[in-house]
Structure formats: structure tokens, C-alpha cells
Amino acid sequence: MPLSRRYSPEFAPGESCLIGMDFSYVIPPGIGIQSGALAIFTNVASPLASTDFTVGQVTIRGRVLYAALSGGVDGKDYQLRWSATDTSGNVFPRTALLLCAQTS
Secondary structure (H helix, E strand, O other), X not given: XXXXXXXXXXXXXXXXXXXXXXXXXXXXXXXXXXXXXXXXXXXXXXXXXXXXXXXXXXXXXXXXXXXXXXXXXXXOEEEEEEEEEEOOOOEEEEEEEEEEOOOO
């Protein structure tokens, strides 16, 4: 993911794949992730929870959270709101943007 916090490339409508968020830059070394969650919202002035995607179970690999996504509507921009709880009980919410569009 680039520094803009926007997933690249775009997510093609109807695509099914794993997508993730790396928390190693905010969770200190030696601390792991205990649990994680993902919520998807439309990226508009007043974000609304989106039902355009089917979201699989959030899994943990090291200090990265992953979830299987499928769906999306062509031309819509989404906020993927990840939340990681570390092994010390601290919560780290992070938001990334995902554009649903045909890819080249």
C-alpha cells in the first residue's frame, strides 16, 4: 500500500481476493496482534456502512490483518476501517481507501 493509504491497484467489481493491513509500523516490536476487525463504509461526506462487499473472517499473520473480500460496485470509493487489538490490550484503528473500478 502506498503512503497515501489508498489500496493500489483498484479493486475490480465482483473480484474476490485477500486484502490486508500491516500494523508493524504502529505496534512495537515484541508485541503481537490478539484480534482484528474490518468494517467497510462508503467514502462520502457522511460515510455509511456498506453492504456492497462480502467480508470473510479477519485472520492474523504476524502483525498483518487479512480478510477475503468479494463484491463492490464500479465507480464507488470505500473506506476500509481496520482495527487491531494487540497482546497488551491496546487498540489501533486505521482507515484505508479502496476504489472499486475496472483495472487494466
